[in-house]
Amino acid sequence: MTVAAPVETAPPRRAEERRAGPLKRIRRSYDQFWYAWAMCAPVVVILALLVGYPLVLGVMYTFTDATSLNVGHTIGVNHIPDTFSWVGLKTYLDILSGPDNQFWPHFWWTIIWTVSCVTVTVSLGLGLAVLLNRQVRGRAFYRLLLVLPWAVPTFVTIFSWRLMLADDGVLNSLTGAIGLGHISWLSDPFWQKIAAIAVNTWVGVPFMMLSMLGGLQAIPAELYEAAEMDGASAWQRFRHVTLPGLRPVSSTLVLLGIIWTFNQFNVIFLLFGANNSDSVQILVTYSYKLFFGQTPMDYARAATVGVLCLSILVVFTEFYRRWIRRMQGAQA
Amino acid sequence: MSIIPTKPRVRGRRSLLASLGLHGVLALAAFIAAFPVVWVVYISLGAGEFDYQHPQRIAAHPSLSNYSHVLGQTDFLTWLGNSAIVAAGTMVIGVLVSASAGYAVSRIRFLGRGTLMYTFLLTQMFPVAVLMVPLYKILSETGLLDSYLGLILVYCTTAVPYCAWLLKGYFDTIPVDIDEAGRIDGLTPFGTFWRLILPLARPGLAVAAFYTFITAWGEVAFASFFLLSPNKLTLAIGMKQFISQYNSQWNYLAATGVLIAIPAAALFYVVQKNLVTGLTAGGTKG
Numbered sequence: 001m002t003v004a005a006p007v008e009t010a011p012p013r014r015a016e017e018r019r020a021g022p023l024k025r026i027r028r029s030y031d032q033f034w035y036a037w038a039m040c041a042p043v044v045v046i047l048a049l050l051v052g053y054p055l056v057l058g059v060m061y062t063f064t065d066a067t068s069l070n071v072g073h074t075i076g077v078n079h080i081p082d083t084f085s086w087v088g089l090k091t092y093l094d095i096l097s098g099p100d101n102q103f104w105p106h107f108w109w110t111i112i113w114t115v116s117c118v119t120v121t122v123s124l125g126l127g128l129a130v131l132l133n134r135q136v137r138g139r140a141f142y143r144l145l146l147v148l149p150w151a152v153p154t155f156v157t158i159f160s161w162r163l164m165l166a167d168d169g170v171l172n173s174l175t176g177a178i179g180l181g182h183i184s185w186l187s188d189p190f191w192q193k194i195a196a197i198a199v200n201t202w203v204g205v206p207f208m209m210l211s212m213l214g215g216l217q218a219i220p221a222e223l224y225e226a227a228e229m230d231g232a233s234a235w236q237r238f239r240h241v242t243l244p245g246l247r248p249v250s251s252t253l254v255l256l257g258i259i260w261t262f263n264q265f266n267v268i269f270l271l272f273g274a275n276n277s278d279s280v281q282i283l284v285t286y287s288y289k290l291f292f293g294q295t296p297m298d299y300a301r302a303a304t305v306g307v308l309c310l311s312i313l314v315v316f317t318e319f320y321r322r323w324i325r326r327m328q329g330a331q332a
Numbered sequence: 333m334s335i336i337p338t339k340p341r342v343r344g345r346r347s348l349l350a351s352l353g354l355h356g357v358l359a360l361a362a363f364i365a366a367f368p369v370v371w372v373v374y375i376s377l378g379a380g381e382f383d384y385q386h387p388q389r390i391a392a393h394p395s396l397s398n399y400s401h402v403l404g405q406t407d408f409l410t411w412l413g414n415s416a417i418v419a420a421g422t423m424v425i426g427v428l429v430s431a432s433a434g435y436a437v438s439r440i441r442f443l444g445r446g447t448l449m450y451t452f453l454l455t456q457m458f459p460v461a462v463l464m465v466p467l468y469k470i471l472s473e474t475g476l477l478d479s480y481l482g483l484i485l486v487y488c489t490t491a492v493p494y495c496a497w498l499l500k501g502y503f504d505t506i507p508v509d510i511d512e513a514g515r516i517d518g519l520t521p522f523g524t525f526w527r528l529i530l531p532l533a534r535p536g537l538a539v540a541a542f543y544t545f546i547t548a549w550g551e552v553a554f555a556s557f558f559l560l561s562p563n564k565l566t567l568a569i570g571m572k573q574f575i576s577q578y579n580s581q582w583n584y585l586a587a588t589g590v591l592i593a594i595p596a597a598a599l600f601y602v603v604q605k606n607l608v609t610g611l612t613a614g615g616t617k618g
Contacts, residue, residue: 033440033442033443035436035520035521035522036436036439036440036442036445037436037442039432039433039435039436039525040432040433040436040437040444040448042428042429042432042433043429043430043432043433043448043492043493043496044448046429046485046488046489046492047451047455047489047492047493049470050467050470050485050486050488050489051455051458051463051489053466053470054462054463054466054467054470055458055462055463055466056466057465057466057469057470058462058463058465058466059462061465061466066465071465071469128358128361131354131357131358132358134354136354136355136358137355142358142359142361142362144604145362145363145365145366146358146361146362146365147365147600147604147607148365148366148369148597149365149368149369150546150600151593151596151597151600151601151604152369152593152596152597153546153549153550153568153592153593153596154550155550155552155568155571156372156550156589156590156592156593157368157369157372159372159585159586159589160368160369160371160372160375160586160589161368163371163372163375163384163582163586164368164371166384168385169384170371170387202364202365202368205365206365207611210607210608210611211611213608214608214609214611217608255453256456259456259457260456262457263457263458263459263460265459265460265552265553266550266552266553269552269553270552283459284459284460287459287460288460288464288553291464291465299465302464302465303462303465306459306460306462306463307462309459309462310457310458310459310462313457314454314457317453317457
């Protein structure tokens with residue numbers, strides 16, 4: 001869990017190892033490396049102080065019963081010291097097997113949410129990128145409109161979605177007009193989930209589409225020409241030229257998409273708020289709710305859910321990278 | 333710049349039906365993409381508090397009174413200023429820091445390089461909730477709570493690793509010969525970076541700048557937690573004042589939303605030509 005910790009010390013420590021090597025090599029490598037380290041130093045310092053150190057603190061809280069009442073704070077000039085106590089793995093056990101059993105429903109919904117959002121976003125992004133990569137009249141115009149959701153700040157567009165999804169909003173007038181009746185997008189547990197996935201897709205497609213478009217443009221046209229000469233159909237060209245050509249781009253995009261969606265705070269928080277609608281909260285917003293949604297704020301449990309999220313992602317990423325590497329190996 | 337956008341191939345003439353289908357799909361997608369944005373602009377023209385429930389009334393009496401109220405009667409301009417400071421600060425610090433790191437990672441096989449790249453990826457995985465409490469403590473102990481700098485630094489933690497990754501990919505596409513030529517002409521490594529490479533990396537930098545700006549401009553969770561005094565609120569938080577438990581002034585919210593979207597959209601318009609090339613380089617080399 002202290003994954004980021006070694007990084008703070010890694011470059012300098014290894015620098016010393018380097019210096020222990022043959023003199024000539026040191027001189028040459030120092031000559032090459034000193035400015036590399038100097039250039040990375042600001043990033044390393046920022047990450048160490050504002051990510052590494054807080055992470056260590058956050059992990060520490062998961063082994064305590066810290067709440068906003070017993071964590072040290074300052075009121076005016078009086079400083080009240082920490083009074084929380086260590087409870088070991090109790091918070092983890094409580095959450096994973098707790099009597100309220102809050103964790104697992106959120107967990108499964110987070111998985112469904114991530115898988116469906118990423119699948120839909122990536123396929124739509126790819127589909128639109130393929131269409132935009134053709135010679136179409138008004139290509140620039142379509143592209144401009146299609147990336148609009150990315151250009152406008154999320155909280156503004158999600159606010160617009162709330163207006164549209166509200167009980168008397170424009171989408172319900174539409175479903176009413178075509179005879180589908182009234183849908184409680186923002187309060188019915190099932191439709192909340194559909195709405196959340198739809199809005200997140202809407203928010204996420206532009207980035208996927210543009211990145212895929214860039215990837216498509218990097219595929220040499222000769223490959224298509226050769227495939228066409230060999231009599232490959234449009235589908236075969238897509239399957240055997242486009243998809244493999246996109247793999248370097250798409251494998252990164254899918255990974256980032258999964259990480260970002262798993263941690264997607266804004267969409268759910270802004271669309272439904274943190275306190276209502278329990279069934280639509282993913283782990284990240286659930287953790288936020290443990291923190292802000294109650295008094296006293298439950299630091300320990302919020303941090304524990306956060307650490308669990310992080311662990312899931314780290315384990316997943318490790319497997320994913322191995323899988324990609326194996327696939328690339330098989331391809332070569 | 334090895335990625336030269338290839339011209340779309342002309343593959344014979346498309347049949348009329350295929351052409352209609354293509355335009356139909358693109359038009360539908362563009363409509364869905366643009367509609368929520370257009371809708372909020374439209375609602376913002378309704379003067380009455382409940383006009384959003386009767387959109388047809390707005391067309392009959394469009395009015396800019398919401399805008400004049402928001403601009404004149406509320407703290408909107410203060411929030412705008414605050415957001416601008418925070419977003420611009422994040423953009424400048426974030427791009428400088430991530431560009432130099434990205435350049436070093438791209439050019440030099442120094443020890444610790446792999447670890448650093450992996451850390452960039454790792455920081456994308458951090459859920460807000462783990463860092464929230466500790467960051468609050470750290471900021472309050474260093475006196476950075478309720479300050480612009482504190483918020484800027486917090487935003488940099490999420491934006492910088494991604495941008496460093498993106499820019500590393502972009503620098504990879506700039507030939508190393510250029511660096512070597514610079515060195516021969518007597519430039520220091522920093523001089524090479526600053527005077528030769530950065531100007532060439534403009535598309536990549538534009539995307540990074542856009543990304544960092546948008547990250548800070550639209551952030552809600554940290555801002556609502558780390559900013560305390562009313563005169564320091566950013567737009568996303570200030571806007572919440574129009575919503576109370578019993579009364580949501582949707583008309584003002586809509587107008588504020590539009591006003592907030594304009595600078596972001598303007599910046600977007602400036603960088604949009606670079607978006608495809610800038611993004612790709614990062615993706616392919618990631």
